[in-house]
Amino acid sequence: MSIVAQAFSNHGALAKAINGFSPRQAQTDMALAVAKAIDKQSPLVVEAGTGTGKTFAYLIPAFLAIKPPSANAKSKKIIISTGTKNLQEQLFHKDIPLVKKALVSDAQVALLKGRANYLCRYRLAQYQETRGQLDANTLTDLVKVKTWANSTQTGDIGELVNVTEDSGVFPFITSTLDNCLAKDCPDYEQCYLVKARQKAIDADLIVVNHHLFFADMALKDTGFGELIPKAHVMVFDEAHQIGDIASDYFGEAFSTRQLVDLCFDVLQIYRSKLMDVKQLGLAAEKLQKSCQEFRLLFNFDPERGNWREKYHQHRFAQKFAKLKVDLDFLYQVIKLCISRNEIIDNCFDRAVKLLMQYEVMANIDINGISFWYETTPRHVVLHLTPLSVADKFSAYVKESRAGWIFTSATLAVDNSFEHFAQHLGLQGASQLLLESPFDYLQQSQLIVPRYLPEANDKNRAAHLAQLAQPLIKASKGACFMLFTSYRVMHQVAEILADNIDNTLLVQGQMAKRVLLESFVATDEAVLLATASFWEGIDVRGDKLTCVIIDKLPFASPDEPLLQARCEDVRRQGGDAFAQIQLPQAVIALKQGVGRLIRDVSDRGILVICDNRLVNRPYGETFLKSLPQMKRTRDLSQATAFLEMIK
Ligand code: SF4
Structure with missing residues (x-):
């Protein structure tokens, strides 16, 4: 009996560690297929009906591959990607400790979340200085954040149980790809996000979520695309979601929110440090106004629609062009202030990037792309999404030479994986369809x-x-x-x-x-x-x-x-x-x-x-x-x- 099958047997590692564990053939079959895909570093698609126990069926072979019992086998680095943060937490805090205990494994495991989940020390310090602009509720929450910030080890805002998830304080105390100063940041050495990423790079197994994974893969977060190239195996749980998520990350977006955030930061720095450059305030306010006018062109209620069609209407094209004029003006003014302050330098980089993104959204005649928009109560987001990610994704899978394992309770349609495989361009992947053990x-x-x-x-x-x-x-x-x-x-x-x-x-x-x-x-x-x-x-x-x-x-x-x-x-x-x-x-x-x-x-x-x-x-x-x-x-x-x- 293989070591994987042994772990799932009547007297195996799981039976010893979990009260009431009983072997399930489908679970063992899945574990053996996963072990083979890990060993060969080849693609595998598994639908495991509810109740199969798919989590252990991929965790056990994964941990056995990290510290292989055979001296000749090479240790493997593994990424597990889940559909949601909740599932990430459940894996990291509940299932993985159990499996580690069962296998007596000392493998290093890291939980890595998206940037928006970590306190940004730099921004927290900034907003403490300019707290006058925040409303009363946000200010109350800011005080709670400050108290917590003095004691947290991880900077994971999930620890902030006394601040509601939808609190207005979060945008002020977390960073975005746009406003993070990265290596220019005075807090870089102490940055929670940087530390979490470093820990992930050093770990044997990393638990991420699909959004984070595809952001990394599509190099949408600079300084981060180091994880995937180092991994030998990727396991996707809730894999039915990844086609649409991959499409989002292989596409582009341009939003009035990014513009307004830029204006906000420019105004902030103008009022606190660059008061002599009056044009900064004027240019930022002008662009802010144009963003509002652009939003007003769309229906009051949030909606989604075809951007190409809108762009062909004169009034939309006109106001969209006005955004460009005002963004360009702001860019010119910021350029005059370069090197006076790290925030204004970051604003300059953002203005350059936004001008490029603007051009992408203005070039609506390319084929194979959907141009669409969505509105929120205050903003408009323009999206460019490739109609198919199959070519890009399959090329990536091939080049990585890693094992790619896709599992979910819902991948097959009428007992066929064709739809799933076609969406991602997966060719030659092994397939396994395991029915639920429920009657x-x-x-x-x-x-x-x-x-x-x-x-x-x-x-x-x-x-x-x-x-x-x-x-x-x-x-x-x-x-x-x-x-x-x-x-x-x-x-x-x-x-x-x-x-x-x-x-x-x-x-x-x-x-x-x-x-x-x-x-x-x-x-x-x-x-x-x-x-x-x-x-x-x-x-x-x-x-x-x-x-x-x-x-x-x-x-x-x-x-x-x-x-x-x-x-x-x-x-x-x-x-x-x-x-x-x-x-x-x-x-x-x-x-x-x-x-x-x-x-x-x-x-x-x-x-x-x-x-x-x-x-x-x-x-x-x-x-x-x-x-x-x-x-x-x-x-x-x-x-x-x-x-x-x-
Ligand atoms: S490096 Fe970025 S995320 Fe980290 S503290 Fe600095 S600005 Fe914030």
């Missing part, structure tokens, strides 16, 4: 109710609320309603509030984590949520026995990047629906469905309120991609099942 036929039922309204019916919310009520009653709350639209979610919430006594928790009422904690802590609660609750949520036992999904999760056809990708596929003679829209929706639905059964003893019903699942030919693709569940269209059977398990 879905016994543990669950799938209901597609009869007499459902059409997807665009204006009374849809009322129908959904009516349909949900007997289910909520039978499941005694313990119910998630997952929506594809905020509007419908709020409409249903309003109707339910008038008709049921259960506690209703609606996304947006409080932070996601708090909302979820309240759901678990409150008896008979019902949670209504949209996209971000479709994945990464783990509620076990009878706290969650009913998941109602309002509609098949096809991305909005108005989504500019999706439109551009579909257009591109059509131009090449392909079928955009089959190649892009359907696989994306299948993966999203699999994620949503995955919220229901989280353990061998969990039981519950899944209700999908969309007729298309049964009356459109593509409904089969969805059904074949889901775990095998007993199916019914009869709501009374569903309520009977719920009453039986409650």
